[in-house]
Amino acid sequence: MSVVVRNPRQEELATVWEVLCGAFGEEPRERFRRQIWEDSTFELEQIRIAEVDGKIVSHVWVAERPVFYRGQVVLPMGGIGGVGTLPEYRGRGLATLLLEDAIAYMERKGHAISMLFTGINPFYAKLGWADFPEWRFRLQVRRVPDESEMPEKYSVRPCELEKDLPDLRAVYKSHSKGLQLSLCHARPDKFWLDGHPQYLGLKPSHVVVKEISGQKRVVGYACAFPTEQGLRLSEFAYDPQHPQAVVAMAVALAREAKTDGKDGLVEGITPFMHPLPQTLANLTGATLWHQVSEHMMLRVNNLRQCLELASPLMEKTLLEAKADNLSGSFCFSLSQPEQKAVLEVRSGKVTVREDDSAEVTLSVTPREFCLLFFGSVSAWQWRHLLAHKGIFLDERQTALLSLLFPNHPSVYWGGDHF
Numbered sequence: 530m531s532v533v534v535r536n537p538r539q540e541e542l543a544t545v546w547e548v549l550c551g552a553f554g555e556e557p558r559e560r561f562r563r564q565i566w567e568d569s570t571f572e573l574e575q576i577r578i579a580e581v582d583g584k585i586v587s588h589v590w591v592a593e594r595p596v597f598y599r600g601q602v603v604l605p606m607g608g609i610g611g612v613g614t615l616p617e618y619r620g621r622g623l624a625t626l627l628l629e630d631a632i633a634y635m636e637r638k639g640h641a642i643s644m645l646f647t648g649i650n651p652f653y654a655k656l657g658w659a660d661f662p663e664w665r666f667r668l669q670v671r672r673v674p675d676e677s678e679m680p681e682k683y684s685v686r687p688c689e690l691e692k693d694l695p696d697l698r699a700v701y702k703s704h705s706k707g708l709q710l711s712l713c714h715a716r717p718d719k720f721w722l723d724g725h726p727q728y729l730g731l732k733p734s735h736v737v738v739k740e741i742s743g744q745k746r747v748v749g750y751a752c753a754f755p756t757e758q759g760l761r762l763s764e765f766a767y768d769p770q771h772p773q774a775v776v777a778m779a780v781a782l783a784r785e786a787k788t789d790g791k792d793g794l795v796e797g798i799t800p801f802m803h804p805l806p807q808t809l810a811n812l813t814g815a816t817l818w819h820q821v822s823e824h825m826m827l828r829v830n831n832l833r834q835c836l837e838l839a840s841p842l843m844e845k846t847l848l849e850a851k852a853d854n855l856s857g858s859f860c861f862s863l864s865q866p867e868q869k870a871v872l873e874v875r876s877g878k879v880t881v882r883e884d885d886s887a888e889v890t891l892s893v894t895p896r897e898f899c900l901l902f903f904g905s906v907s908a909w910q911w912r913h914l915l916a917h918k919g920i921f922l923d924e925r926q927t928a929l930l931s932l933l934f935p936n937h938p939s940v941y942w943g944g945d946h947f
Contacts, residue, residue, distance in 0.1 A: 552613030567724030587614040587623040592947035600706035609645035610947035643828040658826035659895035668815035670793030685781035688733040696747035707769030714945040730763030731944025749774035759786035762797030763943035800938035853877030860887035904937035
């Protein structure tokens with residue numbers, strides 16, 4: 530068996546499309562078409578194919594998906610998608626071969642991290658990806674809010690994409706920064722108009738408008754899709770300077786979820802403890818349910834790069850907390866892929882180096898590192914995870930880690946998938 534791993538040529542993209550449909554079935558055919566021909570971030574070099582005896586039989590896509598870290602720093606990220614092999618060629622290690630090639634490609638491109646979504650987590654864990662929690666919410670509207678409950682000077686109307694697009698982009702960025710969100714896509718402007726993300730859910734349906742100094746300004750939006758029982762939300766955002774936008778959106782969504790005799794079920798992806806699901810529940814007397822899944826997996830491609838990119842934000846946090854008197858050093862030692870980096874704090878300055886001379890060595894799994902770095906657990910919780918491994922942090926070290934890696938929400942919206 531002769532196997533060649535390479536990029537496809539432009540004239541082979543139709544064949545690649547058919548391979549994807551052969552590997553995954555006919556249901557996602559339209560999604561794959563849009564992925565190849567209606568995604569402005571798509572480039573030929575991102576596609577890795579395996580050719581067996583001259584026939585293309587296996588595929589991996591490394592999507593260009595830079596993400597925000599705490600809403601302010603951008604981390605280069607490679608999104609792994611379309612990992613598929615034609616049925617008759619499975620069991621020969623082709624997907625593993627392509628993923629190893631994809632990892633090398635991401636290293637060349639400078640992708641600090643990688644993300645994928647799967648139901649076969651152990652397969653990807655062997656290559657360094659680690660489970661990471663993703664939150665969803667669900668509630669059933671019990672009481673329909675009256676129109677009079679709409680906040681003064683606020684209204685909600687259907688989105689007019691061409692007209693509203695500049696405001697939508699601004700709201701998305703202010704929402705990410707104001708809530709210090711991690712892992713949401715740092716979208717190029719053109720991406721909002723692409724057919725691929727729109728097909729996956731990046732399709733604003735409602736906008737919140739506020740009258741400010743006689744002018745009407747968009748201060749929030751939602752991507753809401755009707756279902757048989759109510760509404761499904763694939764994304765929502767608001768300008769944190771206008772918090773009543775959340776109330777306005779909740780009133781409008783709750784009313785719509787109960788139209789035409791529907792059950793009033795509202796569900797969707799969410800950052801944990803986001804104000805919108807909480808407000809929806811409070812307004813409607815609903816019980817709010819949260820569900821966490823770990824179909825998302827993250828890989829730390831370059832530990833030092835992650836810490837270096839985050840370090841200016843760490844210094845800003847130390848300054849704001851008036852904690853420039855704190856000092857310490859931590860050697861993060863990752864088990865897979867094996868890598869080390871020392872994070873040192875002196876007089877409010879944060880430096881990163883690759884040796885292993887530090888006060889304490891934190892030998893951690895990729896999952897343990899990501900839980901701290903991306904804010905899913907506080908440093909005070911994290912220290913107990915490490916204590917079970919015989920790694921002990923004192924009060925001073927934990928206090929410093931809690932400033933360097935504050936607890937904060939994360940989300941990866943549906944329309945940004947790959």
